[in-house]
Amino acid sequence: MGLPADGRHPSLNSPETASRISPRLLESPDSKPHAAPDSAFKEHTVGFTVYYRTTEPVDPSTRVAIDASCTKLCRGRTWLSCEPVSFFGGDDDGHMMGGSKPNFMPHPDDVASAMSEGLPDGTVQDALDVLCQLSRDHRVDWEISHDDSDGPIGFIRSGQADPEVVVRIEAFGSLGDLLAEYGLDEFGGPVDDDDNGPRILSFGPNDD
Numbered sequence: 001m002g003l004p005a006d007g008r009h010p011s012l013n014s015p016e017t018a019s020r021i022s023p024r025l026l027e028s029p030d031s032k033p034h035a036a037p038d039s040a041f042k043e044h045t046v047g048f049t050v051y052y053r054t055t056e057p058v059d060p061s062t063r064v065a066i067d068a069s070c071t072k073l074c075r076g077r078t079w080l081s082c083e084p085v086s087f088f089g090g091d092d093d094g095h096m097m098g099g100s101k102p103n104f105m106p107h108p109d110d111v112a113s114a115m116s117e118g119l120p121d122g123t124v125q126d127a128l129d130v131l132c133q134l135s136r137d138h139r140v141d142w143e144i145s146h147d148d149s150d151g152p153i154g155f156i157r158s159g160q161a162d163p164e165v166v167v168r169i170e171a172f173g174s175l176g177d178l179l180a181e182y183g184l185d186e187f188g189g190p191v192d193d194d195d196n197g198p199r200i201l202s203f204g205p206n207d208d
Contacts, residue, residue, distance in 0.1 A: 048101060048102065048146070048147050048148075049099040049100065049101045049146065049147055050099060050100050050101075050102065050124060050127070050144065050145075050146045050169070050172070051097065051098070051099045051144070051145045051146060052085070052097065052098055052099070052100075052131055052142045052143070052144055052145075052156075053091075053095050053096070053097035053098075053142065053143050053145075054095045054096045054097070054140050054141065054142060054143075055095075055140075055141040055142065055143055055155065056095070056140070056141070057093055057094030057095055058090075058094060058095065058096040058140065059094075062138060062140070063087075063090070063096055065138060066087075066096065066134055066138050066140065067087060069133075069134060069137055069138065070085050070086070070087070070130065070134060073085075073130045073133055073134070074122070074130060076119060076120070077119055077120055077121060077122035077126065078114035078117055078119050078120070078121055078122060079121070079122035080103060080106050080110060080111065080114040080121050080122065081102065081103050081106065081121050081122065081123045081124070081173075082100055082101070082102045082103060082122055082123050082124040082126070082127055083099075083100040083101045083102075083103070083127075084100065084122055084127065084130075085098060085100055085127050085130045085131060085134075086098050086099075086100065096140070100124065100127045102123075102124045102172050102173070102175075104175050123173055124169055124172050124173050125169055125170065125173050128156075128161060128165070128166070128169050131144075131156055131161075132156055132159050132160065132161055133159070135156045135157070135158065135159045135160075136158070136159030139158075141155060141156060141157045141158070142155065142156040143155050144156065144161075144165050144168075146168075146172075153165060153168055154168075
């Protein structure tokens, strides 16, 4: 059975799937991309990104301390499935902000390199854990958003993520497996393996 005219597998048009995955990720490749929530974010990122911003301005000494803690917390992982937590320059009001892009379809070469390191993967859920730990350690709260959201989808307060944030992040984390199941790329179209070989959609530590 061929794909419909929009190039997406019928399962990705179902209400159940649509409720779990960002509409940005269900668009066809030639659809106009959504703008990032803020112009300061947009100039630093390309593609689908999860954003985080402190709810209050952060003084310079706290900013330095958060950066140092973040570097330590992100060590020991390959971060193949998602970029590690990292921060931009901040906005004019002194808020600390950053973004991480999930990697739904790691290239086989990147997978091989990550596996050779012998370290666990770093996922979007791990990035959320890092933000929660930074919240606890430095007494900062975060607002969480992404490219397709109109403002925050929720918050991390006192080290605890809102349930809605957890649900959304888990959905992003499982998208690679869903695409792999149907042999689709990150836009919901068929994977073209002619040039680059098979695409490997998920990677994680060996549980054995």
